[in-house]
Amino acid sequence: MDFSHSATAADYLGRVSDFVRTEIEPVEPEYHRALHASADPWTVLPVIGELKAKAQDQGLWNLFLPDTERGAGLSNVEYAPLAEQMGRSFIAPEVFNCNAPDTGNMEVLLQYGSPEQQEQWLAPLLRGEIRSAFCMTEPAVASSDATNMAATAVVKSDEIVINGRKWWSTGVGHPNCKFVIFMGLTDPEADRHRRHSMVLVPIDTEGVKVERMLSVFGHRDEPYGHGEVSFTDVRVPLSNVIAGPGRGFEIAQGRLGPGRIHHCMRLIGLAERSLGLACARASQREAFGKPLANLGGNRERIAKARIAINQARLLVLHTAWLLDTEGLAGARSEVSQIKVAVPNMALEVIDMAIQLHGAAGLSEDFPLAAAYSGARSLRLADGPDEVHMGLVARHELAAYKNG
Incomplete structure (x- = not known):
């Protein structure tokens, strides 16, 4: 296994990271304020279209698709760090036309759709014209x-x-x-x-x-x-x-492998952002004459968060590598493992960050409450922990079925 970035992936990673940092993060707070203040929040604010146009002009579009004609042609291992960068922002996935559930739907149509279905629905999705x-x-x-x-x-x-x-x-x-x-x-x-x-x-x-x-x-x-x-x-x-009647379950299973890589890597990006906010708060805020970082067990909590994020990232990259080399059949247990491990890790990191922010962490002044909501939802989306742990256990016990 070699998780070093290919030249192509490194180029995309640098450009996506720069775009998120310089184009998206500076406007995102005002975007959320304007959306929530709107009489109709179920609308697309102009800034989204502006950012999408910039991303498309820079070739940062449909990066999740391994198809070289319609997407960037990246493997799961190559795309994973890009998804992590997108996960730092709530709007970045749509800006790059890499947001769920459209990504999964596009993959379904690309793999199973008829030429007519692809023309009518896949093509405008790929152009970002519809959701x-x-x-x-x-x-x-x-x-x-x-x-x-x-x-x-x-x-x-x-x-x-x-x-x-x-x-x-x-x-x-x-x-x-x-x-x-x-x-x-x-x-x-x-x-x-x-x-x-x-x-x-x-x-x-x-x-x-x-x-x-x-x-x-x-x-x-x-x-x-x-x-x-x-x-x-x-x-x-x-x-x-x-693909014809009766093939729904087959399509559902095929849809979920890469999608879970995307979900988990975006969640790692969100955990990274939360840890960054926690470290900034712990360094700048004082109580009882000390920075928060020097109170209680906060240094240990920060250290454990760093360790947990790194462990989760390596587990997801290993799973992505297995999907690339062996397909879903060779990575079923690992796909379920990341689906359990990553949301639980993210919840612990985000909760720690909320605690360091005090009451402010529960408010809309920081993205932590929304981050916690998203991470908690992902413990149920695409299957609850119990289902995935059952699959992992069945995989482990299979070698001992004869006693």
Whole structure:
């Protein structure tokens, strides 16, 4: 294993880091103030378009895609440090057209989409002209098991008819969200991994209704948001099914490997930013005649945070290397390991930073409360800890199955 940056990756890393530091971080505080003060926070402020245009002009666009024609052609190991830099900012992923769930949806369309689907939906996503959402999780069933999904997508002649309710559909609140990928039950009698289908559904199709936008610890994540969406006798052409009926579970599993690398590396960037804020606060603030860094066990807490971040980063890079060299089949345990380890690490680091900031850490004056909300959400998104630890344990115990 060699985690040193290739010349191409090093060039991208330097340019992305510089762009985040000089173009995004200086305007982000005012961006959030303006968005939250707006009468309609579900809008795209002009600064986002300006930053996206600059990023695209500099070739910092679709960096997550390993496809050399449509993206930067980087491996998972090469892209990982770029995702970490983007994770330092709440808006950077969209600025570089590398934000979830669009990244996962683009990967699905690139790998499984028909030429017509790619022309209609993938091309404008790649250009950053539209946004999308992913409708999988349901309020009525335990959605950590993808085969549980009960909302239906039934083939009727040359159409597919969709009924059901989804929630935590990230991105559905964005004003430029034009379609969702819907996972529904097509054949309840088939093998449990061949029962479901993924369908492209334009958001303005009759019968699609965003019932409400959900909050996480009071944060609504505008303008992207997490919505509860109902589908009532929604009819779309059969050609909107991705890769054909019954392949939903297969697509869902293939979608999650690189996506979890992206999530975890962005979260490491957020942990790094939180640690930086903690160190600045501990060095500049005094109590009882001493800098906060010299009170209690704060030096040890800072040291442990540094160690934990570095450990997590190496685990994610190792997983990225396995995905590059062996594919998802050779990295399933490691993908689950990072999904448990990184959000838990980030929560500890962010919590420590909040504590050093005192009451200010709970306010909107610092990004820590929103960071904590995001990190806590990720312990459930793409599967809760318990599911991933079950997979890791099953992998470990497999060698001992004969006693």
